[in-house]
Amino acid sequence: MIVKVCGITTKETARVVEASGADFIGFVFAPSKREISPADAKEIAKGLSPQIKKVGVFVNESVDRIIEIADLVGLDFIQLHGDEPDTIANSIPYPIIKAFVIDQVDVNSIKNYPCDYILIDSPGKKYRGGSGETFHWGRLDELGIDKDKLILAGGLSPENIQEAIITVKPVGVDVSSGVETNGIKDHHKINYFVENVRKSC
Numbered sequence: 001m002i003v004k005v006c007g008i009t010t011k012e013t014a015r016v017v018e019a020s021g022a023d024f025i026g027f028v029f030a031p032s033k034r035e036i037s038p039a040d041a042k043e044i045a046k047g048l049s050p051q052i053k054k055v056g057v058f059v060n061e062s063v064d065r066i067i068e069i070a071d072l073v074g075l076d077f078i079q080l081h082g083d084e085p086d087t088i089a090n091s092i093p094y095p096i097i098k099a100f101v102i103d104q105v106d107v108n109s110i111k112n113y114p115c116d117y118i119l120i121d122s123p124g125k126k127y128r129g130g131s132g133e134t135f136h137w138g139r140l141d142e143l144g145i146d147k148d149k150l151i152l153a154g155g156l157s158p159e160n161i162q163e164a165i166i167t168v169k170p171v172g173v174d175v176s177s178g179v180e181t182n183g184i185k186d187h188h189k190i191n192y193f194v195e196n197v198r199k200s201c
């Protein structure tokens, strides 16, 4: 099971995410309360082992800018979290995670999208992601997504992650708000989340 912890903005939290055994660490390069500059993400990323994959989250960014940031930071995956058409994904020479919002996705939009993983998220609120809201997981059934490509996101937490995994059986899970306290990443919750994922597998 792939575990992605997203919205990292400090070296201290990045080290906790790495030590927790998470597989992917996410940096948000888009409007967000968790937005990080490419220079700061580079500083954090260079202190991490190659084992943990660095994911850059972008929303409707230009291909040139995505590649520039990916090269600078040393990203392993690009997460497209906006309305990017498949031509954008095809122009980026990095593995792609394509995020779709559960309310706005249908079988056809995901069927042939060129990506390594499909992340299904709840609708955004002020920003395009990181809402901390869950959605009705049963709605995934009608999309027929290959479970080997599905990363579940949206309001996951240490408390609900085991039920989510048993119900949805995705290849990966993604968390941001659910491992925060008062909007700040909570190191205890990060460890608790990853522990609970591993217990379910």
Ligand SMILES: O=C(O)c1ccccc1NCC(=O)[C@H](O)[C@H](O)COP(=O)(O)O
Residues within 6 Å of the ligand: 006, 007, 026, 028, 030, 031, 032, 033, 034, 057, 059, 081, 121, 127, 128, 129, 130, 131, 132, 133, 153, 154, 155, 156, 174, 175, 176, 177, 178
């Ligand atoms: O996390 C954000 O603030 C964010 C802002 C804009 C675009 C994407 C964003 N996050 C992307 C993620 O992968 C989040 O982990 C995902 O939306 C789930 O968030 P949460 O419901 O808070 O666990």
